Amino acid sequence: MERAHTICQDGVSSGGVLAHLERLEAQVNKSHKKSEELQSAQAEESALETKIHQLRHIRDKLRAEVKQRQARANASSANVEPDQTVEISEQDVLERKQENMKAILQAYHFTGLSGKVTSRGVCVCISTAFEGNLLDSYFVDLVIQKPLQIHHHSIPVFIPLEKIAAKYLQTDIQHFLFSLCEYLNAYSGRKYQADQLQSDFAALLTGPLQRNPLCNLLSFTYKVDLGDRSFPFCARLLYKDLTRTLPTDVTVTYQGMEALSTAWEKHRASHETLFCTVPLHRVFASFSREGEKLDLSLS
Amino acid sequence: MDEIVAEFIRRTILKIPMYEMMTILKAWNFLSENQLQTINFRQRKECLVQDLVLLCEEKCASLNDAALLDIIYTQVHRHQKVWDVFQMSKKPDEDIDLFDMEQFKCSFKKILQRALKNVTVSFRDAEENAVWIRIAWGTQCTKPNQYKPTYVLLYPQTPYAFTSSKLKSFMPLLGQALTVASKHHQIVKMDLRSRHLDSLKAIVFKQCNQTFEDHNSITPLQERCLELDVNVDSRIIHENTVEKERVQRVTQETFGDYPQPQLEFAQYKLVTKFKSDLNGGILAERKEPLRCLIKFSSPHLLEALKSLAPAGIADAPLSPLLTCIPNKGMNYFKIRDK
Numbered sequence: 001m002e003r004a005h006t007i008c009q010d011g012v013s014s015g016g017v018l019a020h021l022e023r024l025e026a027q028v029n030k031s032h033k034k035s036e037e038l039q040s041a042q043a044e045e046s047a048l049e050t051k052i053h054q055l056r057h058i059r060d061k062l063r064a065e066v067k068q069r070q071a072r073a074n075a076s077s078a079n080v081e082p083d084q085t086v087e088i089s090e091q092d093v094l095e096r097k098q099e100n101m102k103a104i105l106q107a108y109h110f111t112g113l114s115g116k117v118t119s120r121g122v123c124v125c126i127s128t129a130f131e132g133n134l135l136d137s138y139f140v141d142l143v144i145q146k147p148l149q150i151h152h153h154s155i156p157v158f159i160p161l162e163k164i165a166a167k168y169l170q171t172d173i174q175h176f177l178f179s180l181c182e183y184l185n186a187y188s189g190r191k192y193q194a195d196q197l198q199s200d201f202a203a204l205l206t207g208p209l210q211r212n213p214l215c216n217l218l219s220f221t222y223k224v225d226l227g228d229r230s231f232p233f234c235a236r237l238l239y240k241d242l243t244r245t246l247p248t249d250v251t252v253t254y255q256g257m258e259a260l261s262t263a264w265e266k267h268r269a270s271h272e273t274l275f276c277t278v279p280l281h282r283v284f285a286s287f288s289r290e291g292e293k294l295d296l297s298l299s
Numbered sequence: 300m301d302e303i304v305a306e307f308i309r310r311t312i313l314k315i316p317m318y319e320m321m322t323i324l325k326a327w328n329f330l331s332e333n334q335l336q337t338i339n340f341r342q343r344k345e346c347l348v349q350d351l352v353l354l355c356e357e358k359c360a361s362l363n364d365a366a367l368l369d370i371i372y373t374q375v376h377r378h379q380k381v382w383d384v385f386q387m388s389k390k391p392d393e394d395i396d397l398f399d400m401e402q403f404k405c406s407f408k409k410i411l412q413r414a415l416k417n418v419t420v421s422f423r424d425a426e427e428n429a430v431w432i433r434i435a436w437g438t439q440c441t442k443p444n445q446y447k448p449t450y451v452l453l454y455p456q457t458p459y460a461f462t463s464s465k466l467k468s469f470m471p472l473l474g475q476a477l478t479v480a481s482k483h484h485q486i487v488k489m490d491l492r493s494r495h496l497d498s499l500k501a502i503v504f505k506q507c508n509q510t511f512e513d514h515n516s517i518t519p520l521q522e523r524c525l526e527l528d529v530n531v532d533s534r535i536i537h538e539n540t541v542e543k544e545r546v547q548r549v550t551q552e553t554f555g556d557y558p559q560p561q562l563e564f565a566q567y568k569l570v571t572k573f574k575s576d577l578n579g580g581i582l583a584e585r586k587e588p589l590r591c592l593i594k595f596s597s598p599h600l601l602e603a604l605k606s607l608a609p610a611g612i613a614d615a616p617l618s619p620l621l622t623c624i625p626n627k628g629m630n631y632f633k634i635r636d637k
Contacts, residue, residue: 105514116512123512139511152508158396158456212398213428213456219399240395 109137113181120144120151126181128188130245131279135188140180148173158213159183160242182243189245189279190215196281204284206232216242218280221255224267224287231264232256237275250275300356307445308365309352311372317344323375327368330354365445366421370433373450373463374425377496380450380463384491384499384628385474387458387483396482398455400430407432407480414472419443429454436469449473452496455481459503461496490631498560502625508557546608549615553622559601565630567593567620572636588636601625 108114115124121144127137141151147170155161161180168176194215197205210219216239223232232255237247252272254260260268274283315323320340324330330351338350355364373380389396408420417437425431432451437443449464451473460477464470474486493499501507537543569591573582582589597603601624608615616622624630 102514109515114514116514118512125511125513139513141511152505154506154509154511157454157459157504210400211428212400213454214396214398216395217397217399219401238397240397242395 126184128185130189130192135192138184186243186245190239193280194218197284201284204287247276300360304362304365305352308355308360309348311369312348312351315372323371326371329364362419363421366419366433367423370423370431378494381492381494382461382463382496382499384489384503385460385486386489387478387486390484396456403480407476410476410479417443436466461499490629493562495561501560502628507560507625508555510557546615550608554605559605560625562600562630565595565600565624567632567634570635
């Protein structure tokens with residue numbers, strides 16, 4: 001930089017040549033660099049190009065090999081002895097068919113009414129369900145002779161099996177089975193609702209759930225909370241039709257000391273309707289959800 | 300606490316064997332865990348019982364609490380009593396049975412209290428919606444006798460009740476109370492009696508055979524084979540294989556493959572004329588029928604009957620009088636000439 005200094009102090013002419021030479025040198029260096037860069041870029045380019053060529057070459061080779069092997073495999077499979085393959089596949093096919101058949105027979109349970117032939121006759125299986133939930137299965141072992149007889153069964157004692165059998169067993173076996181299915185499915189459904197209420201909604205009940213073996217009389221006390229006030233109710237559900245899962249008679253009574261306001265009287269009546277039309281556990285599910293809604297609507 | 304109640308509790312706890320003491324006291328749930336922990340259960344039984352009675356006094360045990368303890372003891376020791384079976388019936392076209400447990404208990408108690416001023420009635424709910432009832436009987440003037448109670452195991456919405464009673468004179472009243480309170484029309488005592496309550500239940504509820512052929516389960520019935528020794532030398536031939544197989548088959552058809560309900564006896568009262576192939580004879584000329592009582596006793600009567608033919612002691616098939624016992628639900632028979 002001293003030269004530059006001298007250039008400025010001495011004037012333009014003396015520093016000018018050296019500076020000029022410097023500038024020229026710098027120019028040459030620059031152009032050298034540029035050409036070097038260009039060269040290296042070109043070299044890189046050509047290197048990549050060769051690599052591409054190489055990879056393409058390998059790819060083509062592998063493709064050719066695959067084709068060759070496939071052709072060989074096809075040729076060899078065509079040469080295998082025909083007897084062996086037929087034997088294996090037949091056995092396989094039969095086994096698969098048998099497995100399939102077994103699975104279908106087992107899956108018949110899901111239709112609700114299935115059976116298996118026995119040495120005496122047939123063992124009928126009634127699989128009950130409610131709202132898509134598979135519940136208990138019950139069996140009736142029938143002896144095929146005149147008259148048709150029930151050998152043994154697993155129907156609960158409180159289901160009127162003898163009555164249904166007396167009516168239909170000898171004359172119309174289909175009606176017998178369907179009627180039995182009706183009673184059992186309804187019983188299972190009522191039992192399911194009562195069990196669900198006891199297990200999932202115990203917090204909303206203020207006392208134990210009273211029930212009987214057929215689950216056709218349910219009595220319970222529950223409360224609806226609104227802020228700091230609590231409204232206790234007592235519900236009594238009668239299921240007089242044993243082929244149905246919904247009650248025939250519902251009474252909801254207010255258990256509090258004071259008289260019920262008209263708004264709450266409407267609620268009480270709506271509860272009665274709810275219990276008549278909606279399965280028990282669903283009613284309570286809606287109670288636990290609507291606890292907050294009630295707050296807003298009555299304030 | 301009443302002296303009567305204290306004495307009653309003392310005698311009841313004394314009956315309990317030591318190895319059951321904790322379980323029964325816990326089931327009773329009258330004395331809390333903490334209270335039970337203050338007692339030394341390793342001392343002599345008399346002293347232990349004294350301590351327990353003192354605790355009960357502190358907690359003011361009532362007659363009902365004591366009765367509950369007695370029910371629990373009986374539930375555990377049910378085989379110590381002989382149980383009868385009663386069957387109730389409704390009128391043919393009666394309404395659906397809407398059994399209300401609370402209503403039943405209230406009604407049952409009222410009926411007995413109206414008839415006899417002094418009576419102790421206690422209830423304990425059991426599994427399968429059944430209920431145990433204990434009744435200590437008194438009269439209009441005397442207090443109930445807590446040491447000769449009647450126990451009833453009632454299965455609502457079924458026709459059956461099982462009872463055990465030392466005092467037979469109160470049975471008609473009990474029958475009436477059960478019938479009216481459970482809204483039935485009639486009650487009849489079945490000719491079935493045993494110490495084994497569970498077996499009686501299996502017989503009347505027809506739950507003896509609970510194996511069913513199903514596509515979802517592997518049936519052992521299909522793999523039935525004779526119980527002949529497979530390891531025996533093949534040069535040995537059983538001459539009577541055919542007969543043995545026939546006996547096995549007949550026995551299996553009659554009794555099934557399932558465990559038989561347990562009964563201790565079968566009793567046959569015969570009022571019949573003597574029948575003989577031979578002409579004459581004193582007995583054949585007798586105009587009055589002969590009366591005799593035949594009683595079969597066994598720790599497990601039905602299993603014993605089942606093994607008679609395979610053991611070669613009796614011919615197969617056995618007499619239907621013997622094989623009809625579980626199907627008819629009877630083990631007391633009266634046989635007369637037709």
